[in-house]
Amino acid sequence: MAELMAEPRVACRTPAEGRDGVTNIPEWKFDAVQGAILEVLGQGPVAFSELPDAVKVQLPHGDLDRLGSVGWHVTTVKLEMEVRGELARVPGKGPQMVTRVERA
Template sequence: MVAEPRTPCRTPAKDRDGVTNIPTWKFDLLRGHILDIVGAAGPDGFPMAELSAAIAPRLTDDETARLGKLGWHMMAVKLEMEVAGDLARMPKVTPQRLVLPASA
């Protein structure tokens, strides 16, 4: 049996080592939805707390069943996207809002 390709997900938090490896299909699926949702929000950003709820209706029943815990996987992908520079938190805004880097 061939091992399923995996994508490493890092965290931007200082003093936190370690990498979580998730199946690449999950990473790519969630990354695409995050980019669409946050990109559509424009310069005002998208509330991080609403991200899982915004992704859920975009998933097919099969994707939902295969994905497992949406919130956990979404957070791993979101954090990796921050480290990679594909996503940014709006500075000095609470609660957390997400933007694409060109808007940050």
């Protein structure tokens, strides 16, 4: 009997103080959503509330069909990207805005 290989997963953390739980998602989902977020933010800051719809447009239909909840995955991947320093929240009042962090 052939052994089933476990699908590679990515541990997604949150930058929030006092929250130390980790959500593990399939690597292909993380990579697809991360790439789409970076593509969207390449045009400049975006309101977090608009990010799921903008990401949806960037994802290939095959990935979109298999992904599940786009909003949930965008939130989960966005939080991990904040922890990694790949994106940041724009300071200020009003709706949460996110922007890409350019590395030197």
